[in-house]
Amino acid sequence: MEKMNQALEKMKMLVGMEVEEEDEEQTSGPSRDSSSFIDDFNRNCALSSKQRLYGFAICFVSGLACTFLSMLVFFHPIKFGVTFTFGNLLALGSTAFLIGPKRQVTMMLDPVRIYATALYLASIIIALFCAVYVHSKILTLFAVILEFGALFWYVESDA
Missing domain, CATH: 1.20.120 (Four Helix Bundle (Hemerythrin (Met), subunit A))
Structure with missing residues (x-):
């Protein structure tokens, strides 16, 4: 079961799902004002x-x-x-x-x-x-x- 979870996590990383979650955590803090246009675009266009x-x-x-x-x-x-x-x-x-x-x-x-x-x-x-x-x-x-x-x-x- 653990190997399956690791494979799923690796697949999520390849697809970019963890990257989006990290971006959301970073932008929820005080640095939200300094986020770029691309970060805003990626956040609003989550697939x-x-x-x-x-x-x-x-x-x-x-x-x-x-x-x-x-x-x-x-x-x-x-x-x-x-x-x-x-x-x-x-x-x-x-x-x-x-x-x-x-x-x-x-x-x-x-x-x-x-x-x-x-x-x-x-x-x-x-x-x-x-x-x-x-x-x-x-x-x-x-x-x-x-x-x-x-x-x-x-x-x-x-x-």
């Missing part, structure tokens, strides 16, 4: 575990669908670049449902991940630039390959 999982699933599946559907319009660089990038951003943002947006940004800016995050965000901008401004299929393809590599490095940087 249940079921809502978090639904939000994650919907956002992640939508991101994967956009990414795979972008392959159908590969020969139209503008449509491809926008659809592919939007799909990647949806898939990346889906994890914010599980752990919360503040913790997501904190993890992205962690010293272990900062270079991978910077390269990933830069590759997204480069892919959009090549697709929308340059209209080059070859450069867009290279930018997307760079984006895949940066995403892989980002995912593996914490492992």
